[in-house]
Amino acid sequence: MKNGQITGELVSYGSQNPRRWLILLAVMLAFLPVVLDMTILHVAVPTLTQALGASNNHVLWVIDIYPLLMAGLLVPMGTLADKIGNRRILLTGLVIFGVASAAAAFAPTAEILIGTRVLLALGGSMIMPCVLGIIRRTFEDESERGLALGLWGTVGAAGAAVGPLIGGALLGHFWWGSVFLINVPVMLIVAPACWLLLPRQEQTTSGPWPIGQAFLLILGMIAVVYSAKTGFAGKHPLAVVLLTLTFGLAMLVLFARKQLNAATPMLDLSLFAHPAILAGIIMAVVASGALAGVELTLAQELQYVLDKTPLQAGIFMIPIMAAAAAGGPVAGWLSARYGLRPVASLSMIIAALSLGWLAVQDFHTPGLIVPVLLALLGLALSIGLTASSIAIMGAVDASKGGAAGSLEATGYELGTALGITLFGVFMSVIFGHNLSAPVDLPLHLADQAAVSMGDTYLVAQQLSDEKAAALITAGKAAFSTTHSVLLLTAAALIAGLAVLVFFLLAGVRKVANP
Structure with a gap:
């Protein structure tokens, strides 16, 4: 060991490594279950609600706790990987993720399921930054790195898009826990492959790992998101919401001050001086947040309103995943030919137009236009976000690959958490305003039914057939209106993002042609 760097005779990272494409395959397979878990639950919401008797708040936390905790853990785990090695952190994360998946599959209550999702977030936060860090160190050649990141983007976009289809297929034949149990055999294959392929000795950075700073970041993020969730829901006193928000912001400010003053900061804030990195992080937060909210509400629209099975809902969303799978490699080629700026901006504009057009479509008679718009949406977002990844990873040295990768991944996770939180609460508010419950429905049941479409179905189970049918009909009409409003809101957000980017x-210059 010399000057904080490990040297040795074993295979090392580098563009001449003959195993580099096998390494890319291994880490992409490791990455796949992590992104699948971001969306695979979307089509499982109605089934989960009925099977566990989960409230709307429980359901939001089951979905939200995963990206929320990952958002707080990714930067600490990325910097830890830079200090002790990506291989060690990645393998640990794979084991934790596999064990947590098995535990989640057999969770008997919503509360225990939320706890297992916490463990899944811990494992996922170890895997994600290591994958990007390994790609950055393995592919020193800029053209090869552009291709590798394009393939990585394909796995990420397609994995997130295929999640609802896989979830729907599993729910069509098995119980809801199967959407978690599927991760276990994948980890049993990927973990040994990574153990064999990844170099045992790699370049690391010296210095201690400031665990206290990690806790400040995690506490700050959780408090801010929790205050947003409770504040918009309007179920807690304003003083409590403001106190929680103030505490969260204070923790984040203290974290930032420590980064600026520390000799070995956990997060190198100088990375934000790169316009490409700043643009990429903003894109990650806004686009992933809007997409998470859209996918969650679309999956519920298809099942609650159109009465589709989980599998049918997943099949309906195939155009998104098919187009997203093509977006990664296309982004690398387009960015090399035309530059990151026009590719990223134009792709976001196309995504915004697609969302706005979808908002005025009748999903009962989708025809050809709805699948085409879904495909445009998936392709545009995949191209834009992959172009952002290329810009971010090309703006840093290899030694900071893990930190930059974790920073970008934090943007995705934080955006997803905020998207689920804000869109979920916003959906509840809009739905409640538009629900016209039967006039003879008891007040406490009417209030419960107005929380969400899932609660409407739970209330309907307590009524006579005639009253239940009337309530569900009213709920379907209210949810369709809510879905259109959410699509228009997401379109406006992404249009604003296009201008900012x-x-x-x-x-930012063009990357080498991959």
Whole structure:
């Protein structure tokens, strides 16, 4: 060991490594279950609600706790990987993720399921930054790195998009826990492959790992998101919401001050000086947040309103995943030919137009236009976000690959958590305003039914057939209106993002043609 760097005779990272494409395959397979878990539960929401008797708040936390905790853990785990090695952290994360998946599959209550999702987030937060860090160190050649990141983007986009289809297929034949249990055999294959392929000695950075700073970041993020969730829901006193928000912001400010003053900061805030990195993180937060909210509500629209099975809902969303799978490699080629700025901006504009057009479509008679719009949405978002990844990873040295990768991944996870939180609460508010419950429905049942479409179905189970049918009909009408409003809101957010990215990427050069 010399100057904080490990040297040795074993295979090392580098573009001349003959195993580099096998390494890419291994880490992409390790990454796949992590992104699948972001969306695989979307089509399982109605089934989960009925099987566990989960409230709307329980369901939101089951889905939200995973990206929320990952958002707080990714930067600490990314910097830890830079210090002790990506291989060690990745293998540990794979084991934790596999064990947590098995535990989640057999969770008897919503509360225990939330706890197992915490463990899944811990494992996932170890896997994600290591994958990007390993790709950055393995592919030193810029053209090869562009291709590798394009393939990685394909796995990420397609994995997130295929989640509802896999979830629907599993729920069509097995119980809800199967959406978690499927991760176990994948980990049993991927973990040994990574153990064999990844170099045992790699370049690391010296210095201690400031665990206290990690806790500040995690506490701050959780408090801010929790205050947003409770504040918009309006179920807690304003003083409590403001106190929680103030505490969260104070923790984040203290974390930032420590980064600026520390000799060995956990997060190198100088990375934000790169316009490409700043643009990429903003894109990750806004786009992933809007997409998470759209996918969650679309899956519920298809099942609750159109009465589709989970499998049918997954099949309906195939255009998104098929187009997203093509977006990664296409982004690398387009970015090399035309530059990151026009590719990222134009792709976001196309995504916004697709969402706005979808908002005025009748999903009962989708025809050809709805599948085409879904495909455009998946392709545009995949191209834009992969182009962002290429810009971010090309803006840093290999030694900071893990930190930059974890920072980008934090943007995705934080965006997903905020998207589920804000869109979920916003959906509840809009749904409640538009629900016209039967006039003879008791007040306490009417209030419960107005929380969400899932609660409407739970209330309907307590009524006579005639009253239940009337309530469900009213709920379907209210949810369709809510879905249109959410699609228009997401379109506006992504349109604003396109303008912002256009200015932030003004000085970013083209990448080498992959």
